[in-house]
Amino acid sequence: MRHVIALDVGGTGMKAALVGADGSLLYEARRETGRARGPEAVVEAVLAFAGELAEEGARRFGEPPAAAGVAVPGIVDEARGTAVFSANIGWRDVPFRALLGERLGVPVALGHDLRCGGLAEGRLGAAHGVDRFLFIALGTGIAAGIGIEGRIEPGAGGASGEIGHIVVRPGGIPCGCGQRGCLERYASASAVGLAWARAGGGPGATAADCARAVRAGDEAAGAVWQQAVDILADGLLTALTLLDPAAIVVGGGLAEAGDTLFVPLREAVGERIAFQNRPEIVPARLGDTAGCLGAGLLAWDLLAGSAGRDHTRRTEVTA
Template sequence: MSTDVDIAADTSFESSAAHALAPTSGASTSPVALAVDLGGTAMKGAVVAEGGAVVAELTRPTPGSDILDALVTLFHDLRGIAGDAEVVGAGVATPGMLDEQHGIVHYASNLDWRDVPLLDILQRELRLPVAVGHDVRAAGLAERTFGAAQGSDDFVLVPIGTGVAAALVTAGGTITGATGAAGEFGHIPVIPGGEPCTCGQRGCLEVYMSGAGVARRYREAGGSPLSTRRIVARLGSDPLADRVWGEAVAVLAQGLTILTLLLDPKVIVLGGGVSHAGDALFGPLEHAVSAGLAWRERPEIVRSGLGGDAGRVGAGLLAFTAAR
């Protein structure tokens, strides 16, 4: 695996280096799908086997313009590194508000997209069956099929990175909402009259608990300009880090308590870079959620089983469904 350029956000706990992993010689000719997890920072591509294994991967920075051209090029390059395998379809997981049935991205702020007919464009360019899905919901599908929520019909996946969102699964069905915007967990206003959010509201969860939010609040309170990972490393020796992180965990616990009372999930899966904080996150979070749920047991809270691969594995699963 070769590393070309570091595209990881400074607030992430994970390394997201751009790289390509080519298939080994004599690769299987079993059916595969081309999959891309499209984000504002990176386009994480993969050749995915039907069993969920990533056969080959290719990740590139998301350009500031001409994103559609770059996305099509990435798909063509993935097809090139698929070797002799039979490519049966392609799938893309994208952020934003979208009509998944018709593959139209109505709004994606990270990509500066409005009403982009992504499905039609990709079908025309790739000449393959194509699926378009929401990035977090696709990741939830992958976690349910192969990851930490495997076999569960009632769970939530909450990726915590630069921002925060949620995939909501109840009675085996994924909640999408009337406009396709269900799961904006980071924009639940949990602190009345709290700090302003870029969305225009005040007191949103991700203002306090997100990679960007923790780093910003620490800096604005007089701390050094550190990443969230480095702030967590200072816990126990830096009172400001202790305070900012403690407030972040408390806000997340409040949000998960509300979510639990609304949906009654069996398991809560935490993903994204911040989930790598380990005991500094899970210990106090579990205690706070248990305390908030005075009359009932809290759900199990676990870390994502697929990590950064969840989105593209989910896109691959959608592609196989489209190919049938």
């Protein structure tokens, strides 16, 4: 059976799969990233894991993989096939496409992990059939993928979708990006956890703890949660005004709160809309497999190619 290798490399773990032409997961595996051993060791772990997957595919299906797709965090230069920088892992200018191509002997597509997640949600998940959507991940930080007519838009410099760094409270909390008052400093899962810890949740409190307290009727937790929802709605209104998406797909840790998040968020966005289109606001469907699936889709897109377009760029932007 014809198949491709898909790898989603995270700060703590790697998810991998053999993916069929229809996007089906034919085989799945996971490994620790091992970042404590240093960036060079992580790169070697990725290469070794890909080699294991190639052997597994040959054993299961009687033929080698047709291609490989890899999703990585940080700054990604898809045109050169290079992982430019990752603060979490510590690597710089890793030529993954060349390294994996040499190890596996097949074409390799490299993409950004968040945009790969959006790619998968657009083709296989919650935004399937939607021409224009925003995929937003509410985790340690906040980032987004912009889906436009069957592709995920990377921007001129590969940094589109950085909605977490929209300034929603000018002069507010300092952000690691150098600005003050960024959206992710108020409405990410980590920000909600910190706010709830200060407001009564105690040291080590998380956003999930805050959500549980909200459901239990805790007024202090309710105030923390509503502030985050209101500020998130402020940020989304800017995105609606600029992008006019038909749907907003929300994933990441905060989305696991379910209706505790989605009911007040839909209401808060609705209250802010003036002339803007009112989008559907829906939870992501693919969970933590989205990035891996997206990497597989990149590999299939690489094989398919596109008339009149450079295939190395298509791997990053086509959905």
